[in-house]
Amino acid sequence: xxxxxxxxxxxxxxIATAHxxxxxxxxxxxxxxxxxxxxxxxxxxxxxxxxxTCAVCGAEAEVE
Numbered sequence: 399x400x401x402x403x404x405x406x407x408x409x410x411x412x413i414a415t416a417h418x419x420x421x422x423x424x425x426x427x428x429x430x431x432x433x434x435x436x437x438x439x440x441x442x443x444x445x446x447x448x449x450x451t452c453a454v455c456g457a458e459a460e461v462e
Contacts, residue, residue, distance in 0.1 A: 399445070401459040403452040411453040414444035 403409035421435040444450065450459040 399461060401450045401461045403455065403457055403459055405452070405455050405457045409452045409454040409457075412450045412459050413453050414450045415442075415448050416440055416444055417442035 401412045401414075403412075417440070418437045419439040419441060420433055421438050422430050423432040423434050425431055446461040448461075450461055451457070452459055
């Protein structure tokens with residue numbers, strides 16, 4: 399899999415969605431108080447079905 403910016407093929411950094419598991423400190427009702435660990439586990443890495451956006455120019459990338 400490879401993402402390509404349609405405006406400039408030299409743009410090599412992209413923004414894509416990932417799903418991660420976090421550890422939180424919570425109150426007695428389970429409401430968030432503080433994030434203890436930002437990324438315990440990645441449950442979904444970016445794939446070709448996700449939208450990838452060029453981090454340089456904002457164009458929607460083509461994912462091959």
